[in-house]
Amino acid sequence: MFQQLVNAAIAIVFAVGGSILFYVGSNLLLDKFLTSDGAPADKQIKRDSLREGIRPWIFVGPALAFLLVFLVYPVFKSLQLSFMDREGEEFVWFTNYVWAFTSDGFQSSIINNLLWLIIVPTMSTMFGLVIAYLTDRIWWGKIARTLIFLPMAISFVGASIIWKFVYDYRGPGSDQIGILNALVVAFGGEPKAWIAVPFWNNILLMVILIWIQTGFAMVILGAAIRGVPEDTLEASTLDGASELEIFFKIVIPQIWGTIVVVWTTITILVLKVFDIVYAMTNGQWDTQVLANLMYNEMFRNANSGTASTVAVILMIAVLPVMIYNIKSARETEQ
Amino acid sequence: MSIEAHSTKTAAVTKQAMVIILVMLWTIPTVGLLVSSVRDKDQLSVSGWWSALTASESQEVYRLPKEDVQTPSDNGYLIVDEIFDDQSKAIISTWGPTAKTLSDFAAGETMTLDDGSQMTVNEDGSIEWVNDEPFTHNRGPRVFYQVKTPPRFTLDNYREVLKSEGVGRAFINTFTVTIPATFIPILIAAFAAYALAWMRFKGRLFFLAMIIGLIVVPLQMSLIPVLRLFADIGAITGMPSKSYITVWLAHTGFGLPLAIYLLRNYMASLPKDIIESAYMDGATHFQIFMKMILPLSMPALASFAIFQFLWVWNDLLVAAVFLGQGEGKTVMTQQLIELLGSRGDNWEILTSGAFISIAVPIVVFLSMQKYFVRGLLAGSVKGG
Numbered sequence: 001m002f003q004q005l006v007n008a009a010i011a012i013v014f015a016v017g018g019s020i021l022f023y024v025g026s027n028l029l030l031d032k033f034l035t036s037d038g039a040p041a042d043k044q045i046k047r048d049s050l051r052e053g054i055r056p057w058i059f060v061g062p063a064l065a066f067l068l069v070f071l072v073y074p075v076f077k078s079l080q081l082s083f084m085d086r087e088g089e090e091f092v093w094f095t096n097y098v099w100a101f102t103s104d105g106f107q108s109s110i111i112n113n114l115l116w117l118i119i120v121p122t123m124s125t126m127f128g129l130v131i132a133y134l135t136d137r138i139w140w141g142k143i144a145r146t147l148i149f150l151p152m153a154i155s156f157v158g159a160s161i162i163w164k165f166v167y168d169y170r171g172p173g174s175d176q177i178g179i180l181n182a183l184v185v186a187f188g189g190e191p192k193a194w195i196a197v198p199f200w201n202n203i204l205l206m207v208i209l210i211w212i213q214t215g216f217a218m219v220i221l222g223a224a225i226r227g228v229p230e231d232t233l234e235a236s237t238l239d240g241a242s243e244l245e246i247f248f249k250i251v252i253p254q255i256w257g258t259i260v261v262v263w264t265t266i267t268i269l270v271l272k273v274f275d276i277v278y279a280m281t282n283g284q285w286d287t288q289v290l291a292n293l294m295y296n297e298m299f300r301n302a303n304s305g306t307a308s309t310v311a312v313i314l315m316i317a318v319l320p321v322m323i324y325n326i327k328s329a330r331e332t333e334q
Numbered sequence: 335m336s337i338e339a340h341s342t343k344t345a346a347v348t349k350q351a352m353v354i355i356l357v358m359l360w361t362i363p364t365v366g367l368l369v370s371s372v373r374d375k376d377q378l379s380v381s382g383w384w385s386a387l388t389a390s391e392s393q394e395v396y397r398l399p400k401e402d403v404q405t406p407s408d409n410g411y412l413i414v415d416e417i418f419d420d421q422s423k424a425i426i427s428t429w430g431p432t433a434k435t436l437s438d439f440a441a442g443e444t445m446t447l448d449d450g451s452q453m454t455v456n457e458d459g460s461i462e463w464v465n466d467e468p469f470t471h472n473r474g475p476r477v478f479y480q481v482k483t484p485p486r487f488t489l490d491n492y493r494e495v496l497k498s499e500g501v502g503r504a505f506i507n508t509f510t511v512t513i514p515a516t517f518i519p520i521l522i523a524a525f526a527a528y529a530l531a532w533m534r535f536k537g538r539l540f541f542l543a544m545i546i547g548l549i550v551v552p553l554q555m556s557l558i559p560v561l562r563l564f565a566d567i568g569a570i571t572g573m574p575s576k577s578y579i580t581v582w583l584a585h586t587g588f589g590l591p592l593a594i595y596l597l598r599n600y601m602a603s604l605p606k607d608i609i610e611s612a613y614m615d616g617a618t619h620f621q622i623f624m625k626m627i628l629p630l631s632m633p634a635l636a637s638f639a640i641f642q643f644l645w646v647w648n649d650l651l652v653a654a655v656f657l658g659q660g661e662g663k664t665v666m667t668q669q670l671i672e673l674l675g676s677r678g679d680n681w682e683i684l685t686s687g688a689f690i691s692i693a694v695p696i697v698v699f700l701s702m703q704k705y706f707v708r709g710l711l712a713g714s715v716k717g718g
Contacts (some may be wrong), residue, residue, distance in 0.1 A: 005506060007510075007662075011510060011514070011578055012510070012513050012514050015514035015517075015518060015579075015582055016513075016514055016517050016518065016521075019517075019518050019521050019522065020521065023521070023525060027618075027620040031618065031620075052619070053535070055533070055618070055619055055620070056529045056533040056534075056535035056619075057535070058525075059525040059526060059528060059529035059533065059619070059623075060525070060526045060529045060530070060535075060541065062522045062525070062526075063522050063523060063525070063526035063590055063594060064526075064541070066522065066583075066586055066587045066590055067544070067545070067548060067587070067590055067591065069560070069563070069587065070556055070560055070583075070584065070586075070587025070588060070590075071548045071551055071555075071556060071587060071588070071591070072544075072548070073559065074555050074556040074557075074558075074559035074560055075551065075555050075556075077558075077559035077562075078555045078556075078558060078559055081558060081559070088562075127356075130356075131353070131356055134349050134352055134353050134356075135353055138349065138350060138353060141353075144353050144356075144357045146700070146703065147357050147360060147361050148356065148357060148360045149703075150360075150361075150364070150696065150699070150700075151360065151364070152644075152699070153644060153692070153695040153696050153698070153699035153700075154364075154648070154692045154695065154696070155647070155648030155649075155650070155666075155667055155691065155692065155695070156648065156650065157648075157650055157667040157670050157671060157688075157691075158648070158667075158670070158688045158691050158692040160674075161367070161670060161674065161684050161685070161687075161688040162363045162364055162366070162367045162688065163363060164674070164684075165363075165366060165367060165370065165681060165684070165685065166363050166366065168681070174380070175380060175381055175382065176382065177378070177379070177380075177381065177382050177383070177681070178382075179362070179363075179366060179382065179383075179384070182382050182384075211360065211363070214360070216710065219707055219710055219711070220710060220711065223707075223711055243345055268550050271552065272552050272553060272554065274650075274651055275650045275651065275667070278650070278671070279650075279670075279671055279674060291552075291554060294554050294557075295651070298557065298558060304558050304562075307557075307558060308558055310554070311552065311554040311555045311557070311558070312555070314552045314554050314555070315551065315552055315554075315555050318550045318551070318552060321550055322547050322550045322551070325546050325547070325549070325550065326543050326546050326547050329542070329543065329546045330543065
């Protein structure tokens with residue numbers, strides 16, 4: 001134990017120290033070797049511009065290298081691998097894509113993913129909006145918001161354990177220790193092993209992500225609601241508008257842009273949902289989703305072709321958001 | 335009270351009631367985990383955590399000791415025994431010689447056995463068994479009893495999970511992954527963000543667009559190509575293809591787009607005059623960055639640090655792919671997955687293990703919530 005702590009500490013010092021050394025060192029070297037001090041006047045200007053032309057690349061160089069190796073190159077490589085066989089040695093062209101659209105596993109993943117995409121962002125955004133609005137003018141609203149926000153700090157795996165305990169099942173004779181089945185029994189129902197009941201188990205897995213993401217929606221939308229001009233609200237209160245009318249006719253239209261951003265952000269997260277399904281069912285009982293399917297293809301079937309195909313399909317799904325983000329960023333830059 | 339005022343009051347009460355219900359829905363699952371993790375494991379497996387404060391009733395069996403513990407006394411030969419240890423405050427209500435006749439005798443009553451010996455089981459679990467002749471049995475008879483056990487809370491689950499279930503180790507491993515994987519991307523991103531905000535160079539706008547695009551690229555696209563790359567490098571240099579170094583590098587790569595984006599936006603919003611005047615005074619960009627921009631950007635750095643810390647601490651996929659498993663490597667999330675598989679029904683293990691893994695991010699989150707929220711508001715384009 002102690003030895004490992006020491007090793008960890010050494011590793012941390014090396015990693016962190018090494019990266020600091022790079023920046024400080026390379027900047028010092030640049031200043032030293034391309035110094036204009038004492039150089040003839042005509043050379044000074046030349047050296048100055050050369051030095052200041054190189055420096056940006058020291059600043060962005062490491063970042064650029066990391067992005068190219070870990071994100072840009074892989075995008076093209078995965079695209080290539082998706083047209084190749086399981087070892088990634090020979091081209092099989094569209095075989096993997098044909099597999100994708102004819103295999104049962106893939107199709108049920110797509111259907112489940114669509115369900116996730118419809119339900120999770122919508123429910124999280126809706127709950128987030130309602131909670132943000134309700135807690136806005138309550139004196140203990142901050143405490144309530146913190147409690148609802150808290151699941152955001154919990155890992156998907158931790159959250160899965162929390163909810164697996166909620167869904168726990170004991171035989172009909174014994175006391176239920178999972179709160180869901182205890183409630184079912186209390187209302188006179190039959191206890192069930194819920195996560196093994198197709199279709200409904202999908203919803204139960206989605207509940208976990210909704211539970212986590214509502215806090216995110218609440219915080220962003222809460223800030224937007226506080227941004228709605230006070231006099232607009234006051235004016236409509238004086239006009240005799242009810243609380244509900246104000247919410248639907250004034251608040252929601254005002255913050256519509258933010259609602260869309262929140263909804264899209266959660267949508268992208270949902271596309272990549274992996275940990276929850278992996279921890280709860282590993283895709284059994286008709287709960288497979290694309291990200292988990294990809295993991296299974298990659299490690300259990302050791303097929304880089306089909307795994308890459310699934311990844312490419314995920315990539316295609318986020319492409320519209322990506323293009324939109326780049327476009328709107330361009331507009332704000334200009 | 336006017337009707338109008340009355341209706342606003344009702345509305346306010348309904349509002350508060352709704353919030354209370356929602357807050358309960360959101361907190362009850364976690365409370366259940368926490369309560370269960372400190373309950374006695376035998377009680378945890380037979381009763382719901384919501385009944386943790388009430389005594390639990392159960393039916394148990396106890397075997398009496400052999401003849402060698404008997405002592406001669408005034409009334410004959412005597413065997414004295416205790417069913418429970420000293421700490422237990424369990425109370426026996428009824429008992430009997432078989433499972434079916436368990437309610438035949440109340441606590442404190444005396445039963446006469448076939449050989450004429452007499453046995454008494456008391457409320458506190460003490461047993462007296464007397465016989466005129468010396469006892470000669472070599473296997474003691476059994477006593478079945480109905481017992482009421484008061485709630486027991488214990489930290490034993492935590493002790494067990496930390497020591498024998500590998501969670502203690504995994505905890506340290508997770509720190510080893512998380513600290514460099516949080517610090518390195520911040521450092522690299524801070525330099526790049528400064529360049530993007532305040533330096534003029536060719537391709538700057540293209541670089542910026544690329545970063546915004548890369549924020550949403552699914553991690554899944556990178557797994558196989560990067561893994562292969564590490565394997566190839568490993569084959570040439572002899573370095574292991576899955577190690578702490580590879581997982582740090584991977585986390586750095588995946589965290590950079592959002593980091594650069596957040597930090598650049600923040601740095602670009604700093605006042606232009608101070609930077610330009612410092613440059614005019616002959617300070618190099620490196621000096622301006624180290625002495626002015628970095629200290630000024632602390633709030634943004636803190637926001638991203640929390641993001642990255644939570645993301646790496648809670649990550650399963652990147653660790654599973656780029657670090658793998660093993661004695662000195664398995665991180666908390668992986669360890670929990672393993673426990674879900676091997677100890678799936680031992681909730682005392684799962685609940686305490688899960689609580690250890692979520693305690694750190696929760697503390698970080700609560701103590702730095704302000705920065706976390708700021709970061710969220712600044713960068714709500716990233717999807718995890």
